[in-house]
Amino acid sequence: MTKLFTIGFTKKSAEKFFGILKENNINLVVDVRLNNVSQLSGFSKFPDIQFFLKTICDINYQHDLKFSPEESTLSRYKKKNIDWNTYVCEFTATMQKREIRKYIAENYHISQNICLLCSEHEPEHCHRRLVAEIFQEVFPEIEVIHL
Numbered sequence: 001m002t003k004l005f006t007i008g009f010t011k012k013s014a015e016k017f018f019g020i021l022k023e024n025n026i027n028l029v030v031d032v033r034l035n036n037v038s039q040l041s042g043f044s045k046f047p048d049i050q051f052f053l054k055t056i057c058d059i060n061y062q063h064d065l066k067f068s069p070e071e072s073t074l075s076r077y078k079k080k081n082i083d084w085n086t087y088v089c090e091f092t093a094t095m096q097k098r099e100i101r102k103y104i105a106e107n108y109h110i111s112q113n114i115c116l117l118c119s120e121h122e123p124e125h126c127h128r129r130l131v132a133e134i135f136q137e138v139f140p141e142i143e144v145i146h147l
Helices: 014-023 039-044 048-057 071-078 084-097 100-107 127-138
Strands: 003-008 028-031 060-063 114-118 143-146
Touching: 003 014, 003 127, 014 039, 014 048, 028 048, 039 048, 048 060, 071 084, 084 127, 100 127, 114 127, 127 143
Parallel strands: 003 114, 003 143, 028 060, 028 114
Antiparallel strands: none
């Protein structure tokens, strides 16, 4: 079975993070964060992450904003002005507006090990899980593994 991976970088050392990706033979990390240059991101800040992935693991990097939430949705969620269910509804509407299923079908091939990257440690309340679920709708044969 073909696999699609997801990972969050928080609560992981650089050694653990890059080790996990290498152990799982990841070929491409797709960064689904809205902001990939935050100082809070440490080793996962762009362009450093692209350099580290290629140099340490020989993994390609792609930042794909099509999978990111709208700034207003993310901001209101972080400030606790909306709950997770509202966030999911707004994110789902954003994905529909962007015709994300068609975009995935036209731009992604699951013949390589792809890993969706975001910041949240656990996938339950992270949009990378929602994106992975959409990938599963487009490619029903894939298994999603949260690293």
